[in-house]
Amino acid sequence: MEIVKYEGYNLDDLIARAREEYGKDVKIISYEVVTEGIIPFRRKRYSLFVQVPTAEEGFFDLLAKEEKSEEIDHFLERIEEMIDKKIAPLKEALTKRCESEPLESGGAPVALGEGIPFEEEFKEFTGDALDLIRLLIKKDVDPKVAKTLVKESCGFDIDANKFDLNTSFFREALTNAIEKRIKFKGPLKLQKGTFRVIAFVGPTGVGKTTNLFKIASELVLNQKLKIAAISIDTFKVGAIQQARSFSNILNIPFFAISDSKNLKKTIQNLQGYDVVLIDTVGRSHYDYWRLGEMKEILGGNSDFMDVILVISCNYKNSEALEIVNRYRTFFPIDSIFFTKIDETYKPGILLNLPMKADIPVSFISIGQKVPEDIRVLNPERMAKYILGEI
Numbered sequence: 001m002e003i004v005k006y007e008g009y010n011l012d013d014l015i016a017r018a019r020e021e022y023g024k025d026v027k028i029i030s031y032e033v034v035t036e037g038i039i040p041f042r043r044k045r046y047s048l049f050v051q052v053p054t055a056e057e058g059f060f061d062l063l064a065k066e067e068k069s070e071e072i073d074h075f076l077e078r079i080e081e082m083i084d085k086k087i088a089p090l091k092e093a094l095t096k097r098c099e100s101e102p103l104e105s106g107g108a109p110v111a112l113g114e115g116i117p118f119e120e121e122f123k124e125f126t127g128d129a130l131d132l133i134r135l136l137i138k139k140d141v142d143p144k145v146a147k148t149l150v151k152e153s154c155g156f157d158i159d160a161n162k163f164d165l166n167t168s169f170f171r172e173a174l175t176n177a178i179e180k181r182i183k184f185k186g187p188l189k190l191q192k193g194t195f196r197v198i199a200f201v202g203p204t205g206v207g208k209t210t211n212l213f214k215i216a217s218e219l220v221l222n223q224k225l226k227i228a229a230i231s232i233d234t235f236k237v238g239a240i241q242q243a244r245s246f247s248n249i250l251n252i253p254f255f256a257i258s259d260s261k262n263l264k265k266t267i268q269n270l271q272g273y274d275v276v277l278i279d280t281v282g283r284s285h286y287d288y289w290r291l292g293e294m295k296e297i298l299g300g301n302s303d304f305m306d307v308i309l310v311i312s313c314n315y316k317n318s319e320a321l322e323i324v325n326r327y328r329t330f331f332p333i334d335s336i337f338f339t340k341i342d343e344t345y346k347p348g349i350l351l352n353l354p355m356k357a358d359i360p361v362s363f364i365s366i367g368q369k370v371p372e373d374i375r376v377l378n379p380e381r382m383a384k385y386i387l388g389e390i
Contacts, residue, residue, distance in 0.1 A: 003029065006048040014048040015248055027051040028249045122147065126162040129154050132170050139386055140348030142317065145355050152177035171383050178351070179379040183360035185335045187376050188215065190225060190275055197267060197276045199298055201331055202310035203323060204282030207339040207365060209239060211310065212279050213246040215363070217371030220250050225274040228253045230266060232297055233281040243279055246370065260297045295330045306334045308362060314344045317352045324357045335362035338377070342367050347385050 004022075006014040011031060018026050032047040121143065122133055129150050136146040153173035154163040165173045190196055198215075200208045212229070219225045229247050231254070233239040240256045247254035253270075257263045263278075270276050280294055298305070309327055311320055327333060336359055341347060354361050364385070367373035375381060384390045 004050050004052055006050070007045065008048075009043060009045055011046045011048065012248060014046055018048065018050045019251070022050070022052050024251065124163055125150065125154070126157060126160045126164050128165040128168055128170075128173075129163055132165065132173060135170070136174075136348070136351075136386065138346075139388075140317065140346035140352075141386070142348065142352045142356075145348075145352050148355070149174065149177040149181060149351065152180050170387055171380070171389065174383040174386065175380045178382055182351070182354045182379070182382070183358075184378055185360045185362040186378070188218065188362070190219065190223065192225060192274055194274065195271055195276075195304060196274070197278065197305040199278040199280060199305055199307050199331075200310055200337070201280050201294070201307055201327060202282065203312075206282070206310045206312045207368075208282065208310045209233070209243055209246075209279050210368060210370060211337060211339060211363070211365050211374065212277050213243070213250070214365070214371045214374040216246070216250055216252065216277055218374075219275055220252060221371070226272070228255070228270050228273045228276045229279065230255045230257055230263065230276060231279040232257050232263065232294070233279055239279075239281075258297075260299060263297055291327070291330045298331070307331045308335055308337050309333045309359075310337045310339060311349070311353065312340045312343075313338050313347050313349055313364075314340050315349060317349055320349050320353050321356055324353065324359065328357075328359075333359055335360045337361075337363045337365070339365040341365065341385060345388075350382055350385060 004018070006017055008014050014031075015028065018028070027050060029049045029051050031049065034045045034047070036043055036045050118134075122130060125133060133143075133146050133150050136150070137143055141149075150165070150173070151163060153165055153167070153176050155166045156162075157164045167173050200212045202208055209231075216227055216229060220227050227250070229243060229252055231240055231243045233243075244254050244256075255266050257266060267276060278298070280298070309324065309331075311323065315323070324333070324336070336353060336357075338350060338361065341350075341364055350361075350364075353359075361377045361382075364375050364377050364381075365373060366375060381390070
């Protein structure tokens with residue numbers, strides 16, 4: 001990896017120089033600003049740092065390889081089967097111990113619902129099914145959601161007269177159940193010449209701006225689409241500057257707009273583009289007046305606009321559901337985009353929210369890096385996150 005430094009008094013000119021010398025794929029790492037001179041003759045001097053492309057594998061190559069890793073997964077599953085046979089006696093002893101102990105260490109058995117003990121609530125299950133339910137609840141999955149999903153992958157054990165998993169692998173069982181019960185939008189595949197507008201909405205601090213430009217990077221660099229970005233977040237300090245910087249790096253047009261009339265006019269002027277991405281201001285779901293104001297700004301474009309609701313994985317389940325219910329009264333939510341999965345160890349919200357709200361899920365953000373820290377959600381990947389395998 002080689003780092004090259006450019007210095008000058010115009011940041012856009014420095015970015016243009018870097019692209020001219022090393023191509024459009026040059027990676028902008030950061031820039032520094034120093035104010036020179038004295039009042040009234042001050043001016044800003046910029047230092048731009050770029051990473052020169054090498055022969056190493058790029059981000060999108062790695063993504064492609066990740067999607068082609070099914071053969072490796074099958075091989076690992078065979079290894080797991082061999083190991084499972086070896087530890088079967090130990091697993092049986094552990095199962096009996098878990099059934100005789102409370103869900104959490106210490107105290108009485110954890111009560112579910114209206115004071116119903118665990119054993120009573122799930123008395124129709126046995127064996128691996130009961131173990132999986134226990135694990136899901138420890139991951140903050142709602143007991144009713146856990147029960148519904150696990151039952152999807154169960155058969156009836158005649159000897160025990162109870163339900164048990166059809167497979168001994170938790171991931172396989174959970175993946176199959178998720179596939180039946182949760183809707184997925186899949187990869188964002190858009191055709192050239194098909195004009196679409198995608199608005200990102202959600203509370204403050206969930207990562208709308210950063211993740212919007214992760215999507216923009218995919219559409220520009222991988223799908224080669226003609227993209228424009230609009231921000232109506234004129235309230236948050238630094239929001240416009242951050243969005244403008246990302247747009248400059250991707251070499252896409254950027255517009256800052258604060259009213260519905262200008263937004264409608266700007267979108268009409270961008271009809272020649274493939275996709276327009278709109279970054280909205282973060283609004284509390286309890287602030288109906290502000291949400292109504294934002295709806296007014298976005299209004300009039302619903303025929304060709306998709307609305308993605310961005311939700312942080314570290315929200316409490318009840319609060320996340322309240323956010324969805326309040327936002328959906330103002331906007332036709334097309335999908336849920338989960339963020340900050342790296343900031344929680346109990347990701348039950350991944351199952352609870354789409355199950356209870358009946359809204360498809362699209363993407364998950366796994367960190368702050370642009371563009372690499374983003375994944376398309378699918379049943380197996382969701383199961384891995386819940387089980388702590390990623």
